[in-house]
């Protein structure tokens with residue numbers, strides 16, 4: 001293999017590594033996960049709001065329920081006292097008045113209980129809807145997290161193998177050329193060399209001037225000019 005071939009092999013190796021690196025950091029699953037996270041944050045906010053509205057209404061409903069039970073027990077109690085009573089007329093009248101009063105309180109309380117129930121039910125339903133929507137999204141998030149971990153691990157394995165290949169390629173290049181190559185790569189990334197395709201450097205995609213194209217074509221064997229834009233070694 002000629003010096004240029006060795007350099008080309010190194011460039012290809014670096015381009016491969018760059019592609020796999022880009023794949024690893026731009027998985028479609030990562031974009032889906034990011035969108036899902038946004039959706040879940042919105043759902044979490046909606047759930048918090050729905051629950052914040054629900055909690056006091058439910059508390060009021062439960063309080064009215066408890067009061068209803070207490071009042072109903074009181075009515076039963078007074079009814080029993082009245083039917084078994086041997087009390088005199090005045091005491092009976094007092095019991096009757098109290099029973100009447102408790103019944104009125106109970107009626108009023110039943111109205112309120114129903115009112116709270118009517119307010120409570122749709123709120124409870126809203127909380128349920130948010131939870132039901134979030135559930136598959138949460139499941140999908142776990143799935144995606146797992147998929148991403150697995151995909152990245154397999155791409156990382158590929159990268160390890162590619163870096164080993166790259167090392168072998170770099171060892172074949174002469175130290176002097178390698179120094180120039182590495183310097184260009186450190187400056188612009190991806191690779192330290194490029195090819196001229198249709199008058200353009202395929203590293204930075206900038207068209208070379210006609211003068212530079214002539215210079216590139218007329219390069220003596222073994223000397224490599226650099227791209228005037230990106231500084232990569234231009235392979236013949």
Ligand SMILES: [Zn+2]
Nearest residue numbers: 201204227230
């Ligand atoms: Zn260039």
